Amino acid sequence: MPQPSLFSQQSxxxxxxxxxxxxxxxxxxxxxxxxxxVIAETSDLRLNRSGHCYTELIEKDSRGxxxxxxxxxxxxxxxxxxYHKFLRATGQVLSTGMKVMVNVTASFHRLYGxxxxxxxxxxxxxxxxxxRQRQEIINRLKAEGLIDRxxxxxxxxxxxxxxxxxxxxxxxxxxxxxxxxxxxxxLQFYTCLFNAVMQGAQxxxxxxxxxxRINTYADMFDCVVIIRGGGATSxxxxxxxxxxxxxxxxxxxxxxxxxxxxxxxxVLDYVAAIRVKTPTxxxxxxxxxxxxxxxxxxxxxxxxVTAVRDTVASAREHLxxxxxxxxxxxxxxxxxxxxxxxxxxxxxxxxxxGLITSQRTRLERAxxxxxxxxxxxxxxxxxxxxxxxxxxTLLSPLNTLRRGYALVRAADKCVTSxxxxxxxxxxxxxxxxxxxxxxVDEA
Amino acid sequence: xxxxxxxxxxxxxxxxxxxxxxxKMQDPQCSIDNLTDYTKRSKQLLDICxxxxxxxxxxxxxxxxxxxxxx
Numbered sequence: 078m079p080q081p082s083l084f085s086q087q088s089x090x091x092x093x094x095x096x097x098x099x100x101x102x103x104x105x106x107x108x109x110x111x112x113x114x115v116i117a118e119t120s121d122l123r124l125n126r127s128g129h130c131y132t133e134l135i136e137k138d139s140r141g142x143x144x145x146x147x148x149x150x151x152x153x154x155x156x157x158x159x160y161h162k163f164l165r166a167t168g169q170v171l172s173t174g175m176k177v178m179v180n181v182t183a184s185f186h187r188l189y190g191x192x193x194x195x196x197x198x199x200x201x202x203x204x205x206x207x208x209r210q211r212q213e214i215i216n217r218l219k220a221e222g223l224i225d226r227x228x229x230x231x232x233x234x235x236x237x238x239x240x241x242x243x244x245x246x247x248x249x250x251x252x253x254x255x256x257x258x259x260x261x262x263x264l265q266f267y268t269c270l271f272n273a274v275m276q277g278a279q280x281x282x283x284x285x286x287x288x289x290r291i292n293t294y295a296d297m298f299d300c301v302v303i304i305r306g307g308g309a310t311s312x313x314x315x316x317x318x319x320x321x322x323x324x325x326x327x328x329x330x331x332x333x334x335x336x337x338x339x340x341x342x343x344v345l346d347y348v349a350a351i352r353v354k355t356p357t358x359x360x361x362x363x364x365x366x367x368x369x370x371x372x373x374x375x376x377x378x379x380x381x382v383t384a385v386r387d388t389v390a391s392a393r394e395h396l397x398x399x400x401x402x403x404x405x406x407x408x409x410x411x412x413x414x415x416x417x418x419x420x421x422x423x424x425x426x427x428x429x430x431g432l433i434t435s436q437r438t439r440l441e442r443a444x445x446x447x448x449x450x451x452x453x454x455x456x457x458x459x460x461x462x463x464x465x466x467x468x469x470t471l472l473s474p475l476n477t478l479r480r481g482y483a484l485v486r487a488a489d490k491c492v493t494s495x496x497x498x499x500x501x502x503x504x505x506x507x508x509x510x511x512x513x514x515x516x517v518d519e520a
Numbered sequence: 521x522x523x524x525x526x527x528x529x530x531x532x533x534x535x536x537x538x539x540x541x542x543x544k545m546q547d548p549q550c551s552i553d554n555l556t557d558y559t560k561r562s563k564q565l566l567d568i569c570x571x572x573x574x575x576x577x578x579x580x581x582x583x584x585x586x587x588x589x590x591x
Contacts, residue, residue, distance in 0.1 A: 234532050235573060238580070263574045269584040294587055367573055370535070374569050377535075377542050381562045384545035385555060392552045 128153030249306025
């Protein structure tokens with residue numbers, strides 16, 4: 078049996094337009110691909126000259142591998158509305174890499190193929206996703222103890238040497254510099270720009286590289302300022318990045334963040350030592366520190382003046398006090414002594430009278446005692462005299478003479494030996510009564 | 521303090537010394553004998569502090585300009 082020739086198979090083929098018409102017939106108008114809300118991620122989003130917006134809608138699995146992809150368009154008249162609606166709600170411009178929920182209609186065109194048209198977008202979904210991502214990063218930074226680390230970096234009294242991370246030509250950088258150099262206090266700041274890309278996909282590596290360069294000169298600076306201008310229209314997604322936030326958190330200098338947004342806080346705001354809304358506000362904050370320091374110096378100067386005045390015044394008061402005290406004190410001393418003298422004077426008569434009385438009493442007693450003593454002595458002496466007299470009487474020669482003895486004297490001397498006498502000597506003989514003269518006959 | 525020592529002081533050192541000095545001067549026990557020296561020194565410190573905040577350090581400016589150019 079002959080095989081059917083290729084030609085015969087081909088002869089049964091249809092034209093592409095016919096084939097595409099069949100696809101069109103199968104797809105177009107089907108309810109479940111009309112105005113269907115779809116969750117996807119934007120990729121390679123771009124605008125063309127006519128104002129139409131084209132993007133890839135993709136879906137990734139948990140490992141980040143793309144598992145679905147379709148091209149989509151937002152026609153210019155829809156895009157104008159959606160752009161503003163999305164920006165108002167999220168504070169961000171619709172851009173690549175965003176999680177979105179879009180209302181789409183799919184159709185097939187025989188010339189252009191599958192076309193997905195975005196009719197509407199629900200910004201709440203994107204906001205929720207951004208918030209969730211941000212919260213996850215914040216939770217991780219908290220768990221790792223990083224969220225407040227940069228806030229604990231010590232500040233100098235007046236930070237004046239400032240490392241700036243910004244884009245050289247950006248309006249925000251210009252605002253910051255104008256504000257700083259034109260400060261009304263004459264404060265001197267020293268700035269050094271570390272140029273970085275501040276928007277788009279390169280933001281994170283670029284800012285981190287700038288921080289790395291600052292780190293090598295860390296002892297040259299008092300703080301770091303990360304700034305960018307642009308207000309609410311900026312893309313801030315880049316700043317909700319764990320690596321960047323952790324680098325800022327662990328930075329050896331305090332970091333001020335002013336990345337120009339009003340509505341939302343980025344993760345960077347949470348970890349920075351100081352967060353302000355705009356570059357101008359960052360400059361104002363720095364100027365305020367200097368102004369505070371100058372005000373404190375004024376206060377100290379006033380305190381010095383006051384202290385000098387007070388010390389002199391108090392010394393003067395002291396002097397005046399002593400001055401007034403001296404006469405009064407002198408008077409008091411004189412009065413006290415006069416009173417003492419008076420007291421002495423008053424007490425002398427009493428004391429003298431007392432003394433005389435007591436001495437008189439003593440004298441009288443002494444006199445009494447003397448009388449008694451004399452009488453006693455006299456008696457004793459009389460007794461003694463009597464005894465002596467008795468003794469004398471007993472021993473007197475008269476008594477001997479009365480007993481028959483006689484006393485012989487020659488030439489008025491008592492003769493006690495016969496040898497004293499010569500015959501013819503005149504002698505007297507005394508008797509108890511009377512005396513007789515005699516002459517010695519014989520010796 | 522010599523001029524050189526004064527010049528080498530940081531703002532923080534100067535303002536710390538100034539605060540302590542003012543406290544001493546405010547003490548009711550502060551002797552009038554010390555007052556002249558204290559006042560002189562506090563004026564010196566005030567000048568150092570103000571000068572640190574407002575006078576331009578051209579050398580530092582140049583160093584930072586060089587770093588900026590390299591960066």
